Amino acid sequence: MKKFLIITFCFILSMTLMGSVVLADETMERIGKTGKLRVGFREDSIPFAFIDPKVGKHVGFSVDMTYELAQKLSEHFGKKIEVEPFTVTAKTRIPMVANATIDVEMGSTTYTQEREEVVDFSLIFFFSETTFLVPKDSPIKTINDLNGKRLGGTRGTTNLKAIEDQAAKGLFKPKEIVTVEGHAPGFLALKTGKIDAYSTDRSLLEGLRMKDTNPE
Known part of the structure; x- marks a missing residue:
């Protein structure tokens, strides 16, 4: 798990x-x-x-x-x-x-x-930060590690716009930015390997992680 x-x-x-x-x-x-x-x-x-x-x-x-x-x-x-x-x-x-x-x-x-x-x-x-959730065994440890990775965000959120804007500015260079229709589909995409990192508010990511059967 x-x-x-x-x-x-x-x-x-x-x-x-x-x-x-x-x-x-x-x-x-x-x-x-x-x-x-x-x-x-x-x-x-x-x-x-x-x-x-x-x-x-x-x-x-x-x-x-x-x-x-x-x-x-x-x-x-x-x-x-x-x-x-x-x-x-x-x-x-x-x-x-x-x-x-x-x-x-x-x-x-x-x-x-x-x-x-x-x-x-x-x-x-x-108040909350825009952050990324990754598997614990992921090589992604810092923002620089997002280069060449598939990043996910939910349609209609400021989080998705933030990562699109920062990618356009060259802060990181993802392989792909994948748009999902909600946090649950985004978390599922992360768990099944369709994306390498999922982005939303830190408080929401904490909620998704803690609800998982093995959150640590």
């Missing part, structure tokens, strides 16, 4: 909660009328929001914050506000907030100025 190491890549990311920038008043009015808070959760952003197979629903730090938010909204409106969960991906989370399919995304979304043009963000509640 493979064991995994985390290789630090020096970009600090700030995680926030995300809501609509243009429909805040209408959103609050709708929540008050319907008694429902429509929330987007990722399925594989451990430890923030993920599906626990034991209970078959979303759990995690951001999920806990969601129910605290619903409680505060209940107090504000003087009525019970229920959480209505929606599954989002890195690719769909911002469009689903922007087009009002959901009221807020509660996960591990990094603030960027580009994203703030279409959605609004809460105060920052978590």
Whole structure:
């Protein structure tokens, strides 16, 4: 069974909660009328929001914050506000907030100025680096060792953009940058040897590693 190491890549990311920038008043009015808070959760952003197979629903730090938010909204409106969960991906989370399919995304979304043009963000509640996860027996020990290797990142994330940008600048010269559709597929690609290193936030990589049957 493979064991995994985390290789630090020096970009600090700030995680926030995300809501609509243009429909805040209408959103609050709708929540008050319907008694429902429509929330987007990722399925594989451990430890923030993920599906626990034991209970078959979303759990995690951001999920806990969601129910605290619903409680505060209940107090504000003087009525019970229920959480209505929606599954989002890195690719769909911002469009689903922007087009009002959901009221807020509660996960591990990094603030960027580009994203703030279409959605609004809460105060920052978590900082994390962009890092790489590699098998423990991998020859990759430093950033320089990424040269000639196949690197993976999730579509629609700042992590993927960071490694693409730094590769373009010549910080390292990978053989290939592979785009995956989520953290679980990325981790599977790493475990099966389709990629040599998988990149996302350090906190998320720690979650993926600890969930594995042999995380050390």
